[in-house]
Amino acid sequence: EVQLVESGGGLVKPGGSLRLSCAASGFTFSSYSMNWVRQAPGKGLEWVSSISSSSSYIYYADSVKGRFTISRDNAKNSLYLQMNSLRAEDTAVYYCAREVVLEKNWFDPWGQGTLVTVSS
Amino acid sequence: DIQMTQSPSSLSASVGDRVTITCRASQSISSYLNWYQQKPGKAPKLLIYAASSLQSGVPSRFSGSGSGTDFTLTISSLQPEDFATYYCQQSYSTPSITFGQGTRLEIK
Numbered sequence: 001e002v003q004l005v006e007s008g009g010g011l012v013k014p015g016g017s018l019r020l021s022c023a024a025s026g027f028t029f030s031s032y033s034m035n036w037v038r039q040a041p042g043k044g045l046e047w048v049s050s051i052s053s054s055s056s057y058i059y060y061a062d063s064v065k066g067r068f069t070i071s072r073d074n075a076k077n078s079l080y081l082q083m084n085s086l087r088a089e090d091t092a093v094y095y096c097a098r099e100v101v102l103e104k105n106w107f108d109p110w111g112q113g114t115l116v117t118v119s120s
Numbered sequence: 121d122i123q124m125t126q127s128p129s130s131l132s133a134s135v136g137d138r139v140t141i142t143c144r145a146s147q148s149i150s151s152y153l154n155w156y157q158q159k160p161g162k163a164p165k166l167l168i169y170a171a172s173s174l175q176s177g178v179p180s181r182f183s184g185s186g187s188g189t190d191f192t193l194t195i196s197s198l199q200p201e202d203f204a205t206y207y208c209q210q211s212y213s214t215p216s217i218t219f220g221q222g223t224r225l226e227i228k
Contacts, residue, residue, distance in 0.1 A: 035217075045156075045164065045207055045219040059215035095163055104170045105211045106154040110163040 002026040002109055004096050009114030016086050016118070022079040022096030022111055030054075030074035033099040035107060036081050038092035038116075046092075049081065050099065064090075086118045122146050122213050126206075126220035132228040137198045141223045143191045143208035151187045152212035158222075159204045167206075168193065203227050 008020040022034070036048040049060045049070040058070055069082040079096050093115050097107035123146035133139050143153065151171035156164035166175045168184035171191060181196040195202055208220040 044222045045209075047215075047217045047219070050215045050217075057215075061216075100169075104152050105214055106166060106169040106209070107156075107164075108166040108169075108175065110165070112163055 002098070004098065004109060004111035006094065006096055006111040006114040009094065009116045011117045011119065012086055013120050014087060014118055017082070017084045018086065018116060020081040020083065020094055020096075020114055020116070022081075024077045024079065024098070027098070029072075029077040033057075033101070034072060034079045035097045035099055036070060036079075037095045037097055037107070037110070038090075039095070039113075040089075040092045043092075048094070051079070083116070086116075088118050090116060091118045092116060121216055122149060122210050122218055124208055124210055124218050124220040126208055126223050128223060129221065130224040130226065132226045133198055134228045135198050135200055139195045139198055139225065141193045141206055141208075141225075143186075143193070143220050145189045145191075145210055145212075148188045149210045149212035152210055152214075153184075153186065153191045154209045154211065155182075155184055155193045156207045156209065157202075157204045158207065164207060198225075200227075 003025045005023045012018050033052045035050045038048050051058050051070045067085045071080045093113040095110045095113045097110045125144045127142045153171045155168040157167050158164045167178050172184045183194045206223045
């Protein structure tokens with residue numbers, strides 16, 4: 001079964017840091033680009049960051065550029081998101097998602113999400 | 121960024137109804153359009169990819185159509201488990217992927 005499991009969320013003060021992890025299983029992790037998508041409480045979905053299969057290409061949303069760093073360890077089948085200089089507006093459930101590319105591209109599956117709360 | 125606008129934002133319907141949700145892109149995205157279903161407290165689930173292809177395991181009452189800027193998700197006969205929020209997503213401008221604001225489908 002293809003599965004993604006996030007961890008590392010929690011309560012952090014403004015200006016603080018947090019590192020999220022996403023453990024992948026059931027597929028060849030090293031063959032896929034991966035993404036982070038977040039959802040603020042009661043709000044819609046916002047793409048955050050993506051990383052190619054070999055980490056050659058990395059992209060960020062403008063809202064997190066310079067503060068967040070995406071990385072992966074293909075030997076450990078794991079994806080990471082290092083979040084620094086956190087702000088209240090970063091409060092959200094963070095999902096990791098596999099990017100499937102077959103001429104066009106989409107996200108499938110998604111992990112269950114991990115909640116990040118930024119508050120003093 | 122490409123803006124995605126869904127309509128309606130919310131919708132009340134009854135079991136057995138035929139429901140259509142619309143998604144409009146701010147510029148042409150060919151058929152780089154995907155649909156997701158999200159239930160409260162759960163992760164989004166892929167329903168339709170590339171505008172009209174049904175994801176494996178998704179019931180055939182779900183269908184998608186459109187190309188260019190206008191797209192629709194249709195549920196032919198609503199079932200109790202279909203009450204959820206639906207999001208469209210454009211992947212034309214990858215990596216700058218954007219989502220619609222969501223359509224909440226509620227029981228009438």
